[in-house]
Amino acid sequence: MRSRTAAFALGLIAALTLSGCGEPDFTEAEKAMIASLSLSALPPLPADPTNRYADLPAAAAFGATLFFEQRLSRDGNVSCATCHIIDRQFQDDRPLAIGVATTNRRTMPLAGVARSPWFFWDGRKDSLWSQALGPLEDAREHAGNRTAYAHFIEKEFADRYERIFGPLPDLSGLPENAGPLGTEAEKAAWKGMRGEQRASIDRVFANLGKAIAAFERSIVHEPTRFDRFADAVAAGRDPEGEAAFSDEEIQGLKLFIGKANCVTCHNGPRFTDDHFHNTGVPAVKELPEDSGRETAVAQVAADPFNCLGAFRDGGEEACGELRFMVKSGDALKRAYKTPSLRGAATRPPYMHSGQIATLDDVMDHYNTVPASTRGTTELHPLGLSERERAALIAFLKTLAE
Amino acid sequence: METHLTAIWRYAAAALVVVLIAAGGMMAMHGSSAPPADLDLSRSKATEKGVFLASVEPEAGSFKQGELHSWVLTVKKPDGTPVEDATIAVDGGMPDHNHGLPTSPQATAHLGEGRYRVEGVKFNMGGWWVLRFAISSPAGDDEAVFNLTL
Ligand SMILES: [Cu+2]
Numbered sequence: 001m002r003s004r005t006a007a008f009a010l011g012l013i014a015a016l017t018l019s020g021c022g023e024p025d026f027t028e029a030e031k032a033m034i035a036s037l038s039l040s041a042l043p044p045l046p047a048d049p050t051n052r053y054a055d056l057p058a059a060a061a062f063g064a065t066l067f068f069e070q071r072l073s074r075d076g077n078v079s080c081a082t083c084h085i086i087d088r089q090f091q092d093d094r095p096l097a098i099g100v101a102t103t104n105r106r107t108m109p110l111a112g113v114a115r116s117p118w119f120f121w122d123g124r125k126d127s128l129w130s131q132a133l134g135p136l137e138d139a140r141e142h143a144g145n146r147t148a149y150a151h152f153i154e155k156e157f158a159d160r161y162e163r164i165f166g167p168l169p170d171l172s173g174l175p176e177n178a179g180p181l182g183t184e185a186e187k188a189a190w191k192g193m194r195g196e197q198r199a200s201i202d203r204v205f206a207n208l209g210k211a212i213a214a215f216e217r218s219i220v221h222e223p224t225r226f227d228r229f230a231d232a233v234a235a236g237r238d239p240e241g242e243a244a245f246s247d248e249e250i251q252g253l254k255l256f257i258g259k260a261n262c263v264t265c266h267n268g269p270r271f272t273d274d275h276f277h278n279t280g281v282p283a284v285k286e287l288p289e290d291s292g293r294e295t296a297v298a299q300v301a302a303d304p305f306n307c308l309g310a311f312r313d314g315g316e317e318a319c320g321e322l323r324f325m326v327k328s329g330d331a332l333k334r335a336y337k338t339p340s341l342r343g344a345a346t347r348p349p350y351m352h353s354g355q356i357a358t359l360d361d362v363m364d365h366y367n368t369v370p371a372s373t374r375g376t377t378e379l380h381p382l383g384l385s386e387r388e389r390a391a392l393i394a395f396l397k398t399l400a401e
Numbered sequence: 402m403e404t405h406l407t408a409i410w411r412y413a414a415a416a417l418v419v420v421l422i423a424a425g426g427m428m429a430m431h432g433s434s435a436p437p438a439d440l441d442l443s444r445s446k447a448t449e450k451g452v453f454l455a456s457v458e459p460e461a462g463s464f465k466q467g468e469l470h471s472w473v474l475t476v477k478k479p480d481g482t483p484v485e486d487a488t489i490a491v492d493g494g495m496p497d498h499n500h501g502l503p504t505s506p507q508a509t510a511h512l513g514e515g516r517y518r519v520e521g522v523k524f525n526m527g528g529w530w531v532l533r534f535a536i537s538s539p540a541g542d543d544e545a546v547f548n549l550t551l
Binding site for chain 2: 117263264265267268273274275320321323324325326327329331378
Protein backbone atom coordinates (compact mmCIF):
# COMPACT_ATOMS: atom_id res chain seq x y z
CA MET A 1 0.00 0.00 0.00
CA ARG A 2 2.84 2.38 0.85
CA SER A 3 4.88 1.26 -2.11
CA ARG A 4 1.89 1.89 -4.36
CA THR A 5 1.71 5.47 -3.05
CA ALA A 6 5.41 5.91 -3.60
CA ALA A 7 5.21 4.42 -7.10
CA PHE A 8 2.36 6.78 -7.93
CA ALA A 9 4.39 9.73 -6.67
CA LEU A 10 7.40 8.62 -8.69
CA GLY A 11 5.24 8.28 -11.77
CA LEU A 12 3.88 11.74 -11.21
CA ILE A 13 7.38 13.16 -10.90
CA ALA A 14 8.46 11.38 -14.09
CA ALA A 15 5.41 12.73 -15.92
CA LEU A 16 6.10 16.27 -14.70
CA THR A 17 9.73 16.07 -15.69
CA LEU A 18 8.97 14.73 -19.15
CA SER A 19 6.21 17.22 -19.84
CA GLY A 20 8.60 20.11 -19.18
CA CYS A 21 6.40 21.69 -16.51
CA GLY A 22 5.74 24.72 -18.65
CA GLU A 23 2.00 25.18 -18.40
CA PRO A 24 0.48 26.81 -15.32
CA ASP A 25 -2.01 23.94 -15.12
CA PHE A 26 -2.23 23.20 -11.44
CA THR A 27 -4.23 20.45 -9.79
CA GLU A 28 -6.94 21.53 -7.36
CA ALA A 29 -4.67 20.48 -4.48
CA GLU A 30 -1.84 22.57 -5.89
CA LYS A 31 -4.14 25.56 -6.32
CA ALA A 32 -5.28 25.26 -2.71
CA MET A 33 -1.67 25.04 -1.55
CA ILE A 34 -0.66 28.07 -3.64
CA ALA A 35 -3.58 30.07 -2.22
CA SER A 36 -2.56 29.09 1.32
CA LEU A 37 0.85 30.69 0.74
CA SER A 38 -0.47 34.06 -0.43
CA LEU A 39 -0.36 37.09 1.86
CA SER A 40 -4.09 37.30 1.14
CA ALA A 41 -4.48 34.22 3.35
CA LEU A 42 -2.87 35.97 6.31
CA PRO A 43 -5.45 36.60 9.06
CA PRO A 44 -5.51 39.98 10.84
CA LEU A 45 -2.70 40.42 13.37
CA PRO A 46 -3.94 38.88 16.63
CA ALA A 47 -4.01 41.01 19.78
CA ASP A 48 -1.20 40.49 22.29
CA PRO A 49 -2.98 40.36 25.65
CA THR A 50 0.39 39.97 27.42
CA ASN A 51 1.22 43.57 26.39
CA ARG A 52 -1.62 45.97 27.19
CA TYR A 53 0.22 48.72 25.27
CA ALA A 54 0.62 46.60 22.11
CA ASP A 55 -1.92 48.54 20.05
CA LEU A 56 -1.59 51.93 21.69
CA PRO A 57 -0.35 54.45 19.07
CA ALA A 58 1.59 56.48 21.66
CA ALA A 59 3.40 53.33 22.77
CA ALA A 60 4.23 52.39 19.16
CA ALA A 61 5.55 55.91 18.50
CA PHE A 62 7.66 55.80 21.67
CA GLY A 63 8.83 52.32 20.65
CA ALA A 64 9.93 53.66 17.26
CA THR A 65 11.97 56.34 19.01
CA LEU A 66 13.58 53.72 21.24
CA PHE A 67 14.22 51.39 18.27
CA PHE A 68 16.43 54.03 16.61
CA GLU A 69 17.96 55.40 19.85
CA GLN A 70 21.70 54.75 19.92
CA ARG A 71 22.06 56.06 23.46
CA LEU A 72 20.31 52.86 24.60
CA SER A 73 23.72 51.16 24.58
CA ARG A 74 26.94 51.03 26.54
CA ASP A 75 29.00 52.94 23.97
CA GLY A 76 26.24 55.19 22.63
CA ASN A 77 26.59 53.76 19.13
CA VAL A 78 24.18 50.81 19.01
CA SER A 79 20.41 50.88 18.51
CA CYS A 80 18.03 48.11 17.44
CA ALA A 81 18.29 49.65 13.97
CA THR A 82 22.07 49.10 13.89
CA CYS A 83 21.46 45.44 12.99
CA HIS A 84 17.77 45.67 12.01
CA ILE A 85 18.39 48.11 9.15
CA ILE A 86 15.14 49.66 8.04
CA ASP A 87 15.75 49.63 4.27
CA ARG A 88 17.40 46.19 4.32
CA GLN A 89 14.35 44.21 5.51
CA PHE A 90 15.36 45.09 9.08
CA GLN A 91 18.48 42.87 8.87
CA ASP A 92 22.15 43.60 8.23
CA ASP A 93 23.40 41.31 5.42
CA ARG A 94 26.15 39.96 7.72
CA PRO A 95 26.73 36.33 8.69
CA LEU A 96 26.93 37.36 12.36
CA ALA A 97 25.37 40.46 13.87
CA ILE A 98 27.71 43.12 15.22
CA GLY A 99 26.63 45.36 18.08
CA VAL A 100 29.19 46.45 20.64
CA ALA A 101 30.93 43.19 19.62
CA THR A 102 30.29 40.28 17.26
CA THR A 103 27.45 37.92 18.24
CA ASN A 104 26.96 34.21 17.50
CA ARG A 105 23.91 34.58 15.28
CA ARG A 106 22.59 36.06 12.05
CA THR A 107 20.27 39.08 12.45
CA MET A 108 16.69 38.07 11.68
CA PRO A 109 14.48 40.25 9.44
CA LEU A 110 11.44 41.71 11.22
CA ALA A 111 8.52 41.64 8.77
CA GLY A 112 5.61 39.87 10.42
CA VAL A 113 7.63 39.30 13.58
CA ALA A 114 4.64 40.00 15.82
CA ARG A 115 3.03 36.79 14.55
CA SER A 116 5.74 34.51 15.89
CA PRO A 117 5.10 32.40 18.98
CA TRP A 118 8.84 32.21 19.68
CA PHE A 119 11.68 34.70 19.16
CA PHE A 120 15.33 34.48 18.19
CA TRP A 121 16.59 31.55 16.10
CA ASP A 122 16.27 29.23 19.08
CA GLY A 123 13.05 30.58 20.60
CA ARG A 124 14.62 31.59 23.90
CA LYS A 125 11.99 34.35 24.24
CA ASP A 126 8.23 33.82 24.16
CA SER A 127 6.90 37.32 23.48
CA LEU A 128 7.87 40.20 21.26
CA TRP A 129 8.20 42.57 24.23
CA SER A 130 10.39 40.15 26.16
CA GLN A 131 12.52 39.54 23.06
CA ALA A 132 13.26 43.27 22.77
CA LEU A 133 14.86 43.17 26.23
CA GLY A 134 17.42 40.50 25.35
CA PRO A 135 19.74 42.52 23.07
CA LEU A 136 19.53 45.58 25.33
CA GLU A 137 21.59 43.87 28.02
CA ASP A 138 23.55 41.37 25.93
CA ALA A 139 27.25 42.29 26.27
CA ARG A 140 27.78 41.87 22.51
CA GLU A 141 24.72 43.85 21.40
CA HIS A 142 23.63 47.04 23.21
CA ALA A 143 25.59 45.98 26.31
CA GLY A 144 23.63 48.32 28.57
CA ASN A 145 22.15 47.61 31.97
CA ARG A 146 18.79 48.07 33.65
CA THR A 147 19.44 51.00 35.99
CA ALA A 148 21.35 52.87 33.27
CA TYR A 149 18.33 52.51 30.98
CA ALA A 150 15.95 53.69 33.72
CA HIS A 151 18.12 56.73 34.47
CA PHE A 152 18.33 57.52 30.75
CA ILE A 153 14.56 57.34 30.31
CA GLU A 154 14.02 59.60 33.34
CA LYS A 155 16.51 62.14 31.96
CA GLU A 156 15.47 62.14 28.29
CA PHE A 157 11.96 60.72 27.96
CA ALA A 158 10.22 61.05 31.34
CA ASP A 159 7.15 62.78 29.87
CA ARG A 160 6.62 60.38 27.01
CA TYR A 161 7.21 57.38 29.27
CA GLU A 162 4.87 58.59 32.01
CA ARG A 163 2.04 59.49 29.63
CA ILE A 164 1.96 55.86 28.55
CA PHE A 165 3.08 53.85 31.55
CA GLY A 166 2.39 56.12 34.54
CA PRO A 167 4.89 57.52 37.03
CA LEU A 168 8.51 56.44 36.91
CA PRO A 169 9.76 55.02 40.21
CA ASP A 170 12.02 57.11 42.44
CA LEU A 171 15.48 56.50 41.02
CA SER A 172 17.38 58.76 43.40
CA GLY A 173 20.21 56.93 45.07
CA LEU A 174 20.08 53.96 42.70
CA PRO A 175 23.38 52.93 41.07
CA GLU A 176 24.15 54.47 37.67
CA ASN A 177 24.99 51.02 36.33
CA ALA A 178 23.41 47.86 37.72
CA GLY A 179 21.84 44.75 36.28
CA PRO A 180 21.76 40.98 36.76
CA LEU A 181 23.49 40.25 33.42
CA GLY A 182 26.15 42.96 33.25
CA THR A 183 29.77 43.19 34.39
CA GLU A 184 30.78 41.88 37.81
CA ALA A 185 30.50 45.41 39.22
CA GLU A 186 27.02 45.86 37.71
CA LYS A 187 25.88 42.50 39.08
CA ALA A 188 27.20 43.40 42.53
CA ALA A 189 25.44 46.78 42.39
CA TRP A 190 22.21 45.02 41.37
CA LYS A 191 22.49 42.60 44.29
CA GLY A 192 23.04 45.53 46.60
CA MET A 193 19.65 47.02 45.70
CA ARG A 194 16.53 46.18 47.72
CA GLY A 195 14.07 43.72 46.21
CA GLU A 196 11.39 46.32 45.59
CA GLN A 197 13.94 48.61 43.92
CA ARG A 198 14.96 45.83 41.57
CA ALA A 199 11.29 45.08 40.87
CA SER A 200 10.52 48.73 40.04
CA ILE A 201 13.51 48.88 37.66
CA ASP A 202 12.43 45.59 36.06
CA ARG A 203 9.02 47.15 35.50
CA VAL A 204 10.53 50.12 33.64
CA PHE A 205 12.71 47.72 31.64
CA ALA A 206 9.72 45.54 30.70
CA ASN A 207 7.81 48.65 29.63
CA LEU A 208 10.62 49.62 27.23
CA GLY A 209 10.21 46.18 25.66
CA LYS A 210 6.45 46.67 25.43
CA ALA A 211 6.88 50.01 23.63
CA ILE A 212 9.41 48.57 21.18
CA ALA A 213 7.07 45.61 20.57
CA ALA A 214 4.16 47.99 19.90
CA PHE A 215 6.28 49.61 17.19
CA GLU A 216 7.44 46.29 15.74
CA ARG A 217 3.84 45.15 15.33
CA SER A 218 3.64 47.62 12.44
CA ILE A 219 6.45 45.92 10.47
CA VAL A 220 4.70 43.76 7.90
CA HIS A 221 5.38 41.80 4.72
CA GLU A 222 4.65 43.64 1.48
CA PRO A 223 2.89 41.75 -1.34
CA THR A 224 5.26 40.25 -3.90
CA ARG A 225 5.04 39.00 -7.47
CA PHE A 226 4.27 35.59 -6.03
CA ASP A 227 1.23 36.97 -4.17
CA ARG A 228 -0.13 38.59 -7.33
CA PHE A 229 0.41 35.31 -9.19
CA ALA A 230 -1.14 33.23 -6.39
CA ASP A 231 -4.20 35.45 -6.06
CA ALA A 232 -4.85 35.17 -9.79
CA VAL A 233 -4.46 31.38 -9.73
CA ALA A 234 -6.73 31.14 -6.69
CA ALA A 235 -9.36 33.25 -8.45
CA GLY A 236 -9.14 31.17 -11.64
CA ARG A 237 -7.68 34.08 -13.62
CA ASP A 238 -4.60 34.06 -15.83
CA PRO A 239 -1.87 36.04 -14.06
CA GLU A 240 -1.23 39.14 -16.16
CA GLY A 241 1.75 41.38 -16.82
CA GLU A 242 4.55 41.06 -14.28
CA ALA A 243 2.37 38.67 -12.22
CA ALA A 244 2.72 36.03 -14.96
CA PHE A 245 5.37 33.44 -14.07
CA SER A 246 7.97 32.11 -16.47
CA ASP A 247 8.06 28.36 -17.16
CA GLU A 248 11.06 28.13 -14.88
CA GLU A 249 9.30 29.94 -12.02
CA ILE A 250 6.28 27.66 -12.37
CA GLN A 251 8.53 24.62 -12.29
CA GLY A 252 10.18 26.02 -9.16
CA LEU A 253 6.83 26.60 -7.47
CA LYS A 254 5.71 23.05 -8.31
CA LEU A 255 8.94 21.68 -6.87
CA PHE A 256 8.54 23.87 -3.79
CA ILE A 257 5.08 22.49 -2.99
CA GLY A 258 5.79 19.05 -4.45
CA LYS A 259 8.84 16.89 -4.86
CA ALA A 260 11.23 19.13 -2.93
CA ASN A 261 8.79 19.26 0.02
CA CYS A 262 9.97 22.74 1.01
CA VAL A 263 6.40 23.60 1.95
CA THR A 264 6.40 21.00 4.72
CA CYS A 265 8.16 23.50 6.99
CA HIS A 266 7.99 26.70 4.92
CA ASN A 267 4.19 26.75 5.02
CA GLY A 268 1.46 29.38 5.26
CA PRO A 269 1.59 32.99 4.08
CA ARG A 270 4.78 33.64 6.07
CA PHE A 271 6.50 30.53 4.69
CA THR A 272 7.29 29.22 8.16
CA ASP A 273 5.78 26.66 10.52
CA ASP A 274 7.14 28.71 13.47
CA HIS A 275 8.83 25.56 14.72
CA PHE A 276 12.38 24.38 15.31
CA HIS A 277 14.17 21.89 13.06
CA ASN A 278 17.58 20.29 12.85
CA THR A 279 18.55 20.59 9.19
CA GLY A 280 22.21 19.68 9.71
CA VAL A 281 23.47 23.22 9.20
CA PRO A 282 27.19 23.00 9.99
CA ALA A 283 28.54 24.46 13.20
CA VAL A 284 30.86 27.47 12.97
CA LYS A 285 34.26 26.35 14.30
CA GLU A 286 35.16 29.70 15.81
CA LEU A 287 31.93 29.93 17.84
CA PRO A 288 31.11 28.22 21.15
CA GLU A 289 29.05 25.04 21.00
CA ASP A 290 25.51 25.94 19.97
CA SER A 291 22.69 23.47 20.53
CA GLY A 292 19.85 25.75 19.46
CA ARG A 293 16.44 24.90 20.85
CA GLU A 294 17.87 22.37 23.30
CA THR A 295 19.52 25.16 25.31
CA ALA A 296 16.78 27.72 24.72
CA VAL A 297 13.94 25.78 26.41
CA ALA A 298 15.63 26.05 29.82
CA GLN A 299 16.45 29.73 29.19
CA VAL A 300 12.89 30.70 28.35
CA ALA A 301 11.47 28.63 31.22
CA ALA A 302 13.74 30.48 33.69
CA ASP A 303 13.27 33.95 32.16
CA PRO A 304 11.67 36.42 34.63
CA PHE A 305 10.17 38.23 31.63
CA ASN A 306 8.49 35.12 30.21
CA CYS A 307 4.72 34.82 29.84
CA LEU A 308 4.31 33.17 33.24
CA GLY A 309 6.33 35.87 35.01
CA ALA A 310 5.27 38.99 36.89
CA PHE A 311 5.43 41.39 33.94
CA ARG A 312 2.81 39.80 31.71
CA ASP A 313 -0.43 41.74 31.32
CA GLY A 314 -3.69 39.83 31.06
CA GLY A 315 -4.34 36.26 32.07
CA GLU A 316 -2.25 33.11 32.02
CA GLU A 317 -4.41 31.68 29.23
CA ALA A 318 -2.21 33.60 26.77
CA CYS A 319 0.79 31.49 27.82
CA GLY A 320 -0.09 28.23 26.08
CA GLU A 321 3.08 28.08 23.99
CA LEU A 322 5.23 28.24 27.13
CA ARG A 323 3.01 26.01 29.27
CA PHE A 324 2.92 23.28 26.64
CA MET A 325 6.46 23.70 25.32
CA VAL A 326 8.43 20.55 24.50
CA LYS A 327 11.22 20.66 27.10
CA SER A 328 13.42 17.72 26.17
CA GLY A 329 14.26 15.18 23.51
CA ASP A 330 16.68 14.64 20.65
CA ALA A 331 14.56 16.73 18.29
CA LEU A 332 15.65 19.88 20.15
CA LYS A 333 19.34 19.37 19.44
CA ARG A 334 20.63 21.99 17.02
CA ALA A 335 17.04 22.76 16.07
CA TYR A 336 16.49 26.33 14.84
CA LYS A 337 13.39 28.23 13.81
CA THR A 338 12.18 27.88 10.25
CA PRO A 339 12.86 31.32 8.72
CA SER A 340 10.36 32.96 6.41
CA LEU A 341 11.38 32.78 2.77
CA ARG A 342 9.76 36.09 1.90
CA GLY A 343 12.55 38.39 0.78
CA ALA A 344 15.15 35.67 1.43
CA ALA A 345 16.51 35.75 -2.12
CA THR A 346 17.82 39.28 -1.59
CA ARG A 347 19.26 38.83 1.89
CA PRO A 348 22.14 36.38 1.89
CA PRO A 349 23.89 34.89 3.77
CA TYR A 350 21.66 32.12 5.10
CA MET A 351 21.06 30.04 8.23
CA HIS A 352 21.29 30.88 11.94
CA SER A 353 24.94 31.90 11.88
CA GLY A 354 25.13 32.91 8.24
CA GLN A 355 26.91 29.65 7.41
CA ILE A 356 25.70 29.43 3.80
CA ALA A 357 26.66 32.24 1.45
CA THR A 358 24.28 31.95 -1.52
CA LEU A 359 21.00 30.37 -2.56
CA ASP A 360 22.97 28.07 -4.84
CA ASP A 361 24.91 26.87 -1.81
CA VAL A 362 21.60 26.40 0.02
CA MET A 363 20.51 24.08 -2.80
CA ASP A 364 23.78 22.16 -2.34
CA HIS A 365 22.97 21.78 1.33
CA TYR A 366 19.52 20.34 0.67
CA ASN A 367 20.83 18.16 -2.14
CA THR A 368 23.70 16.60 -0.23
CA VAL A 369 22.39 16.74 3.37
CA PRO A 370 25.41 16.75 5.66
CA ALA A 371 25.08 14.91 8.97
CA SER A 372 24.31 17.11 11.96
CA THR A 373 27.17 17.74 14.36
CA ARG A 374 24.70 17.09 17.19
CA GLY A 375 21.33 15.36 17.04
CA THR A 376 19.94 14.15 13.72
CA THR A 377 19.12 16.12 10.60
CA GLU A 378 15.49 15.92 9.52
CA LEU A 379 16.50 16.20 5.85
CA HIS A 380 16.81 13.52 3.20
CA PRO A 381 18.87 14.28 0.10
CA LEU A 382 16.76 16.01 -2.56
CA GLY A 383 18.67 14.82 -5.62
CA LEU A 384 17.71 17.91 -7.60
CA SER A 385 19.07 18.37 -11.09
CA GLU A 386 20.87 21.58 -12.05
CA ARG A 387 17.73 22.68 -13.85
CA GLU A 388 15.53 21.98 -10.83
CA ARG A 389 17.85 23.89 -8.51
CA ALA A 390 17.73 26.87 -10.85
CA ALA A 391 13.93 26.64 -11.00
CA LEU A 392 13.62 26.66 -7.21
CA ILE A 393 15.88 29.69 -6.99
CA ALA A 394 13.85 31.42 -9.71
CA PHE A 395 10.71 30.77 -7.67
CA LEU A 396 12.31 32.07 -4.46
CA LYS A 397 13.13 35.31 -6.27
CA THR A 398 9.41 35.87 -6.93
CA LEU A 399 9.06 36.15 -3.14
CA ALA A 400 11.49 39.05 -3.14
CA GLU A 401 10.21 41.27 -5.92
CA MET B 402 1.66 -3.95 27.71
CA GLU B 403 1.34 -0.30 26.90
CA THR B 404 5.05 -0.04 26.15
CA HIS B 405 4.78 -3.18 24.01
CA LEU B 406 2.11 -1.56 21.87
CA THR B 407 4.11 1.62 21.64
CA ALA B 408 7.14 -0.32 20.49
CA ILE B 409 5.13 -2.05 17.77
CA TRP B 410 3.74 1.26 16.62
CA ARG B 411 7.19 2.79 16.52
CA TYR B 412 8.53 -0.18 14.58
CA ALA B 413 5.68 0.11 12.09
CA ALA B 414 6.23 3.82 11.64
CA ALA B 415 9.95 3.34 11.20
CA ALA B 416 9.35 0.57 8.67
CA LEU B 417 7.03 2.82 6.68
CA VAL B 418 9.61 5.56 6.63
CA VAL B 419 12.29 3.12 5.46
CA VAL B 420 10.02 1.83 2.67
CA LEU B 421 9.23 5.37 1.67
CA ILE B 422 12.86 6.49 1.59
CA ALA B 423 13.93 3.38 -0.27
CA ALA B 424 11.15 3.75 -2.82
CA GLY B 425 11.46 7.48 -3.33
CA GLY B 426 15.06 8.42 -2.62
CA MET B 427 14.61 11.85 -4.11
CA MET B 428 11.56 12.68 -2.02
CA ALA B 429 13.30 14.92 0.39
CA MET B 430 12.46 16.52 3.72
CA HIS B 431 10.26 13.79 5.09
CA GLY B 432 9.10 12.14 1.87
CA SER B 433 5.52 12.06 0.69
CA SER B 434 2.92 12.99 3.25
CA ALA B 435 0.06 11.15 1.58
CA PRO B 436 -1.31 8.86 4.30
CA PRO B 437 -2.35 5.26 3.58
CA ALA B 438 -5.61 5.16 1.65
CA ASP B 439 -7.28 2.91 4.25
CA LEU B 440 -6.28 5.05 7.24
CA ASP B 441 -8.82 4.86 10.07
CA LEU B 442 -9.90 8.47 10.58
CA SER B 443 -12.72 7.73 13.01
CA ARG B 444 -12.84 9.99 16.05
CA SER B 445 -14.68 7.47 18.21
CA LYS B 446 -13.46 3.95 18.85
CA ALA B 447 -12.67 1.20 21.34
CA THR B 448 -9.24 1.61 22.91
CA GLU B 449 -6.48 -0.81 21.81
CA LYS B 450 -7.32 -3.56 24.35
CA GLY B 451 -11.00 -2.75 24.52
CA VAL B 452 -10.90 -1.42 28.09
CA PHE B 453 -12.61 1.87 27.16
CA LEU B 454 -14.56 3.61 24.47
CA ALA B 455 -12.78 6.83 23.56
CA SER B 456 -13.77 9.72 21.37
CA VAL B 457 -12.08 13.01 20.54
CA GLU B 458 -13.14 16.33 19.11
CA PRO B 459 -11.52 19.76 18.87
CA GLU B 460 -13.00 21.78 21.73
CA ALA B 461 -13.91 24.65 19.38
CA GLY B 462 -15.35 22.25 16.79
CA SER B 463 -12.50 22.88 14.35
CA PHE B 464 -8.86 23.89 14.38
CA LYS B 465 -6.29 25.53 12.12
CA GLN B 466 -2.86 24.30 11.15
CA GLY B 467 -0.22 26.15 13.16
CA GLU B 468 -2.55 27.32 15.94
CA LEU B 469 -2.47 26.14 19.52
CA HIS B 470 -5.83 24.65 20.48
CA SER B 471 -7.63 22.21 22.77
CA TRP B 472 -9.34 18.87 22.27
CA VAL B 473 -11.89 17.08 24.40
CA LEU B 474 -11.32 13.37 25.01
CA THR B 475 -14.35 11.44 26.23
CA VAL B 476 -13.69 8.15 28.03
CA LYS B 477 -16.41 5.60 28.73
CA LYS B 478 -16.55 1.97 29.77
CA PRO B 479 -17.77 -0.44 27.08
CA ASP B 480 -21.22 -0.32 28.72
CA GLY B 481 -21.32 3.46 28.20
CA THR B 482 -20.62 4.50 31.81
CA PRO B 483 -18.42 7.64 31.88
CA VAL B 484 -14.95 7.14 33.35
CA GLU B 485 -14.57 9.98 35.84
CA ASP B 486 -11.23 9.20 37.45
CA ALA B 487 -8.83 8.69 34.57
CA THR B 488 -5.27 9.92 34.34
CA ILE B 489 -4.40 10.80 30.77
CA ALA B 490 -1.06 11.24 29.03
CA VAL B 491 -0.89 12.61 25.49
CA ASP B 492 1.63 11.79 22.80
CA GLY B 493 1.70 11.68 19.01
CA GLY B 494 3.47 12.81 15.90
CA MET B 495 3.79 12.26 12.16
CA PRO B 496 4.52 8.63 11.27
CA ASP B 497 5.68 9.53 7.75
CA HIS B 498 8.04 12.19 9.05
CA ASN B 499 9.36 10.27 12.04
CA HIS B 500 8.81 13.16 14.44
CA GLY B 501 6.63 13.82 17.46
CA LEU B 502 4.25 16.63 18.27
CA PRO B 503 5.62 20.19 18.23
CA THR B 504 4.09 20.78 21.68
CA SER B 505 3.51 18.73 24.85
CA PRO B 506 -0.26 18.66 25.22
CA GLN B 507 -1.70 17.89 28.65
CA ALA B 508 -5.06 16.84 30.02
CA THR B 509 -5.71 19.86 32.24
CA ALA B 510 -9.31 19.40 33.40
CA HIS B 511 -12.02 16.82 33.85
CA LEU B 512 -15.14 18.48 32.51
CA GLY B 513 -17.50 15.83 33.93
CA GLU B 514 -19.22 12.82 32.33
CA GLY B 515 -15.88 11.31 31.32
CA ARG B 516 -14.89 14.37 29.27
CA TYR B 517 -11.30 15.59 29.62
CA ARG B 518 -9.89 18.82 28.20
CA VAL B 519 -6.55 18.34 26.45
CA GLU B 520 -4.75 21.67 26.07
CA GLY B 521 -1.70 22.67 24.07
CA VAL B 522 -2.27 20.75 20.83
CA LYS B 523 -0.65 22.09 17.66
CA PHE B 524 -0.08 20.69 14.18
CA ASN B 525 2.62 22.70 12.44
CA MET B 526 2.55 21.04 9.02
CA GLY B 527 0.23 19.29 6.63
CA GLY B 528 0.03 15.49 6.33
CA TRP B 529 -0.77 12.45 8.47
CA TRP B 530 -0.77 13.00 12.22
CA VAL B 531 -1.37 10.59 15.09
CA LEU B 532 -2.70 11.56 18.54
CA ARG B 533 -2.19 8.92 21.23
CA PHE B 534 -3.85 8.97 24.64
CA ALA B 535 -2.61 6.70 27.42
CA ILE B 536 -5.59 6.30 29.75
CA SER B 537 -5.23 4.95 33.30
CA SER B 538 -8.09 4.40 35.69
CA PRO B 539 -9.15 1.84 38.32
CA ALA B 540 -11.02 0.13 35.46
CA GLY B 541 -7.69 -0.55 33.73
CA ASP B 542 -4.99 0.98 31.57
CA ASP B 543 -5.30 1.30 27.82
CA GLU B 544 -4.33 3.44 24.89
CA ALA B 545 -6.41 5.20 22.24
CA VAL B 546 -4.80 6.10 18.92
CA PHE B 547 -6.45 8.53 16.52
CA ASN B 548 -5.33 9.47 13.01
CA LEU B 549 -5.79 12.91 11.52
CA THR B 550 -4.97 14.28 8.10
CA LEU B 551 -4.31 17.95 7.46
CU1 LIG C 1 6.14 16.50 9.81
